[in-house]
Amino acid sequence: MSMSRLDATDLSRREFLELSALTTGGLVLAACGASSPGTASATLGPIESNLSIYNWDQYLSPDTLKQFQAKYPNLKVDTATYASNEDMLAKIEAGAKGYDVVVPTGYMVEIMIRKNLLRTLDFGQLPNFSHVDSTFRNPGYDPNSKHSVPKDWGTTGFGYRTDKLPPMKTWKEFFNNASQFKGKVSVLDGATEVVGMALKSHGFSYNSDKDSELSQARDTLLKFKPFVAKIASSGYKEDLTTGNLWMAMGWNGDFEAIQGQTPAPPVQYVVPSEGAELWVDCWAILASAPHPVAAHTFINFLLDPAVQAQEIQLTYYAQAESDALANIPAAIKNDPIIYPPASVLQPLETRKATPAGQKSRDQIFAEFKAA
Amino acid sequence: MIRRPLKLVTAGAGGVLLAPAGVWYAAFFVAPLGFILVFSFLTSADYGGIEYTFNLGNYPQLLTHPIYLRIFLNTMGMAFSGTLLCLLVGFPLAYFLATRAGRWKNLFLVMLIVPFWTSFLTRTYAWLILLSDNGPLAHVLRQANLLHGDLGFLYTYKAVLMGVVYNYLPLMIFPLYVSLERLDKRLIEAAKDLGAGRLQTFWRITVPLTTPGILTGCLLVFIPLTGEYVIPAILGGAKSYMIGNLIGDEFVSAHDWAFGSALGMAVIVLLMFLIAVYFRVARRATTAEMSL
Amino acid sequence: MVTARPLQKSGPADRSERMGRLFEPALRTWTALVYAFLFLPIVLVVIFSFNASRLVAVWSGFSFKWYGTAWTDPSILDALRVSLTVALVNAVLATVFGTLAAIGMQRVGRRTRTAFELMVYGTIVTPEIVIAIASLLFFVTINVDLGIPTIVITHVVYNTSIVALIVRARLVGMDRTLDEAAADLGATPLQTLWRVTIPLLYPAILAGALLAFTFSFDDFVLTFFVSGASSTTLPLRIFSMLRFGVSPVVNAIATVMLVVTLTCIFTASLIVRRHARGDAEGGLLLAAARSASQREVA
Numbered sequence: 001m002s003m004s005r006l007d008a009t010d011l012s013r014r015e016f017l018e019l020s021a022l023t024t025g026g027l028v029l030a031a032c033g034a035s036s037p038g039t040a041s042a043t044l045g046p047i048e049s050n051l052s053i054y055n056w057d058q059y060l061s062p063d064t065l066k067q068f069q070a071k072y073p074n075l076k077v078d079t080a081t082y083a084s085n086e087d088m089l090a091k092i093e094a095g096a097k098g099y100d101v102v103v104p105t106g107y108m109v110e111i112m113i114r115k116n117l118l119r120t121l122d123f124g125q126l127p128n129f130s131h132v133d134s135t136f137r138n139p140g141y142d143p144n145s146k147h148s149v150p151k152d153w154g155t156t157g158f159g160y161r162t163d164k165l166p167p168m169k170t171w172k173e174f175f176n177n178a179s180q181f182k183g184k185v186s187v188l189d190g191a192t193e194v195v196g197m198a199l200k201s202h203g204f205s206y207n208s209d210k211d212s213e214l215s216q217a218r219d220t221l222l223k224f225k226p227f228v229a230k231i232a233s234s235g236y237k238e239d240l241t242t243g244n245l246w247m248a249m250g251w252n253g254d255f256e257a258i259q260g261q262t263p264a265p266p267v268q269y270v271v272p273s274e275g276a277e278l279w280v281d282c283w284a285i286l287a288s289a290p291h292p293v294a295a296h297t298f299i300n301f302l303l304d305p306a307v308q309a310q311e312i313q314l315t316y317y318a319q320a321e322s323d324a325l326a327n328i329p330a331a332i333k334n335d336p337i338i339y340p341p342a343s344v345l346q347p348l349e350t351r352k353a354t355p356a357g358q359k360s361r362d363q364i365f366a367e368f369k370a371a
Numbered sequence: 372m373i374r375r376p377l378k379l380v381t382a383g384a385g386g387v388l389l390a391p392a393g394v395w396y397a398a399f400f401v402a403p404l405g406f407i408l409v410f411s412f413l414t415s416a417d418y419g420g421i422e423y424t425f426n427l428g429n430y431p432q433l434l435t436h437p438i439y440l441r442i443f444l445n446t447m448g449m450a451f452s453g454t455l456l457c458l459l460v461g462f463p464l465a466y467f468l469a470t471r472a473g474r475w476k477n478l479f480l481v482m483l484i485v486p487f488w489t490s491f492l493t494r495t496y497a498w499l500i501l502l503s504d505n506g507p508l509a510h511v512l513r514q515a516n517l518l519h520g521d522l523g524f525l526y527t528y529k530a531v532l533m534g535v536v537y538n539y540l541p542l543m544i545f546p547l548y549v550s551l552e553r554l555d556k557r558l559i560e561a562a563k564d565l566g567a568g569r570l571q572t573f574w575r576i577t578v579p580l581t582t583p584g585i586l587t588g589c590l591l592v593f594i595p596l597t598g599e600y601v602i603p604a605i606l607g608g609a610k611s612y613m614i615g616n617l618i619g620d621e622f623v624s625a626h627d628w629a630f631g632s633a634l635g636m637a638v639i640v641l642l643m644f645l646i647a648v649y650f651r652v653a654r655r656a657t658t659a660e661m662s663l
Numbered sequence: 664m665v666t667a668r669p670l671q672k673s674g675p676a677d678r679s680e681r682m683g684r685l686f687e688p689a690l691r692t693w694t695a696l697v698y699a700f701l702f703l704p705i706v707l708v709v710i711f712s713f714n715a716s717r718l719v720a721v722w723s724g725f726s727f728k729w730y731g732t733a734w735t736d737p738s739i740l741d742a743l744r745v746s747l748t749v750a751l752v753n754a755v756l757a758t759v760f761g762t763l764a765a766i767g768m769q770r771v772g773r774r775t776r777t778a779f780e781l782m783v784y785g786t787i788v789t790p791e792i793v794i795a796i797a798s799l800l801f802f803v804t805i806n807v808d809l810g811i812p813t814i815v816i817t818h819v820v821y822n823t824s825i826v827a828l829i830v831r832a833r834l835v836g837m838d839r840t841l842d843e844a845a846a847d848l849g850a851t852p853l854q855t856l857w858r859v860t861i862p863l864l865y866p867a868i869l870a871g872a873l874l875a876f877t878f879s880f881d882d883f884v885l886t887f888f889v890s891g892a893s894s895t896t897l898p899l900r901i902f903s904m905l906r907f908g909v910s911p912v913v914n915a916i917a918t919v920m921l922v923v924t925l926t927c928i929f930t931a932s933l934i935v936r937r938h939a940r941g942d943a944e945g946g947l948l949l950a951a952a953r954s955a956s957q958r959e960v961a
Binding site: 384385386387388389391392393395396399400401402403404406407410421460461463464466467471482483485486488489490491492493494496497498499500501507537540569570573594595597598599600601615618619622628631632635638639642646 | 686690691693694697698700701702703704705707708711759760761763764766767768769770771775779782785786788789790791792793794796797798799800801804816817819820823827852877881883884888897898901902905908913914916917920921924925928
Binding site: 186 | 609627
């Protein structure tokens with residue numbers, strides 16, 4: 001396995017192990033993933049004539065789609081988008097059956113596996129899986145990558161206008177100094193993210209299910225609420241650019257995209273020192289997928305390192321393939337926002353709330369929204 | 372007047388004509404509402420789905436957690452302010468249309484609905500551009516030296532009310548217009564002859580006589596406002612979380628189908644109550660009008 | 664209390680008269696302001712659809728390029744196709760159901776009529792979000808796949824009521840002696856319906872059909888909840904584009920939609936004008952506008 005991405009981001013072996021521990025259940029040899037068990041390819045027939053992709057908004061490069069169409073001209077590709085993992089799960093659980101490929105985040109992969117919503121992948125049809133770094137091959141949310149392959153990964157932090165606000169580095173400042181950006185701050189529209197970051201500001205675990213800790217997070221949020229302008233998981237990119245917002249909780253790639261504009265507005269992204277969420281978004285095939293062969297074909301196409309290199313230039317999220325780095329511009333692969341140094345990665349947590357914890361988070365979040 | 376029944380067309384024939392719509396309503400309106408009634412007494416499964424276990428807890432949850440009551444109250448407050456604003460903005464316009472527009476009346480009426488033939492989402496989002504801190508409005512105001520700093524209008528409660536007036540105004544104007552148009556002009560003439568000023572005539576004759584129109588307009592605005600979903604989400608930012616948004620979230624993000632169903636039922640009951648009140652008040656208003 | 668006093672056209676005006684004189688200009692100004700308020704966003708959308716710049720609110724020259732972008736984007740074209748399919752099928756079903764129901768309502772007993780009216784008003788008054796989640800749960804539970812059929816089914820419920828109301832408004836003002844004459848001349852009920860009643864109702868039916876088409880074409884909330892794979896409609900597509908701010912492409916799509924719907928409506932009103940008395944036309948317009956705004960905002 002190539003280690004070039006890790007070389008490029010200058011990770012020591014110890015730090016590399018830490019990243020592994022965060023994203024996976026532990027290190028697994030490369031060969032292991034490639035031969036993961038799956039449905040025998042014999043049961044899958046020839047490629048179907050349709051493919052339906054259910055993805056986040058603006059999360060797939062139009063160029064990639066065009067190239068895929070050019071390669072498979074007889075395949076009609078249909079795309080639909082959703083705004084959050086929960087949004088997608090709601091639709092799938094409500095019996096929306098025609099979709100083939102979805103893009104759940106790690107924790108959602110776990111939930112969907114538990115609900116038997118995902119199909120076991122046939123790695124015989126995913127030869128490009130061999131490019132996936134071993135770090136991502138046996139994640140905690142999906143042992144042995146039986147149901148998912150990594151699409152990209154990133155961090156959840158905050159970004160602010162440096163021309164309007166003094167430097168900030170912590171969630172504590174984000175929540176407690178809000179009077180400085182009254183009516184100019186947005187948070188993600190997700191109970192886990194918002195409640196989780198409030199937990200972090202107290203130094204608690206992102207995934208804490210303790211009532212005492214959750215109630216402290218709740219108090220912080222209710223005090224913070226009067227200053228909040230917007231609760232939305234998209235659009236903050238544009239609002240920070242125009243100046244409608246000065247501060248926003250969000251995903252690293254979005255802030256990176258802001259800085260990619262000309263002229264670039266003075267926006268700084270921060271992974272707060274208390275820690276934050278480290279997430280991996282995945283490609284997965286639904287159990288109800290009507291076109292599994294086309295779905296495998298598509299995912300395999302996406303796992304091509306050249307395609308990965310193209311995707312990162314749209315999404316600005318780190319890829320899970322070192323082989324792709326050769327084709328990625330230096331400005332992106334050396335960017336600490338996209339490939340953060342180990343010191344930043346170290347305090348991060350992945351998401352893992354229990355159903356009961358989720359319930360309290362939803363209730364706190366509804367209260368936050370109504371306050 | 373009682374209409375003479377058609378000789379050859381029996382009540383049975385009428386029934387046949389009603390059948391397709393009736394079946395459709397029964398299957399796809401009444402039955403779904405029945406489903407949420409049933410679901411509101413069941414238990415939500417983790418992360419969505421439903422378990423068929425009887426559960427009386429959804430309604431008490433609604434009443435015992437102050438936050439849900441607060442959302443209901445906020446919604447009622449928003450619906451009330453929105454309705455009042457529509458009335459204040461719409462009445463003079465309806466009055467103009469009914470009494471001053473003359474032969475341009477139809478053109479004016481058409482002009483009133485033309486904006487509503489654009490995509491609803493787009494015209495609401497158009498306000499996002501307009502009100503943006505770097506938008507055209509801020510630009511014009513800054514040029515005119517009327518604004519220093521930020522507009523600060525977007526993502527506020529005021530912005531929601533503005534969006535509400537923008538989208539609901541015709542609902543208020545049309546019933547007002549109808550009742551103003553029907554107004555017996557001789558009463559106004561009589562008032563004039565008696566020496567009443569315009570304002571006096573307006574307050575003492577026009578307004579009382581158009582009460583039924585006012586009530587209908589208010590009902591037409593208030594009722595859909597209680598279930599408003601999109602406007603608060605787009606223009607209100609974090610400042611206006613309404614029942615509609617809560618119901619949507621219970622299904623889309625919290626995956627609590629049973630509680631969401633209970634909320635839906637609560638809204639229906641509330642609306643039924645409001646409509647009953649309306650008919651009460653409307654009847655009294657009509658009686659008062661007749662005794663005038 | 665109004666006191667008997669001669670009208671003073673000139674001379675020293677009292678306070679109320681002074682305000683009375685301001686009344687006319689104030690009324691006009693207010694009317695002009697409200698119309699400006701209603702048209703401002705629309706005009707803005709149309710203007711910026713021709714803006715060469717990608718940035719909204721910064722004018723950098725005239726261009727048709729966003730129309731080209733929209734026209735070559737397969738996801739937009741697919742959405743357009745879905746929307747047209749849904750709106751057309753919905754319009755046909757709702758028009759048939761609604762027209763028959765409106766006629767039928769006049770020919771049943773009072774109790775049946777009241778019950779039916781309850782359905783018609785009930786479907787219009789119930790908030791869209793409640794109908795949306797109820798329909799969603801219904802489809803999930805009876806195990807129906809979400810998609811174009813479920814969108815159509817849900818749209819038809821509401822639009823049947825709209826058509827029924829509009830057609831009924833026309834029926835009430837209609838001369839029934841023709842129906843009766845046809846019956847007296849020995850026409851069967853079906854013949855009377857097909858050759859007398861429906862032709863007389865034609866303008867209202869057409870108006871209803873157009874409204875049903877437009878509401879369905881523009882619906883967001885219902886569609887959002889009951890859509891599934893391969894059934895992304897134009898409003899859903901627009902919504903997901905708009906989550907990232909207003910783009911010139913969206914403005915271009917909205918402008919095209921505006922032109923198309925306006926053409927439909929003006930054609931309809933021309934037909935209506937040729938076939939109906941002015942009175943009926945006014946009533947129609949009112950019904951149309953009322954339900955339009957009601958639907959649009961719900």
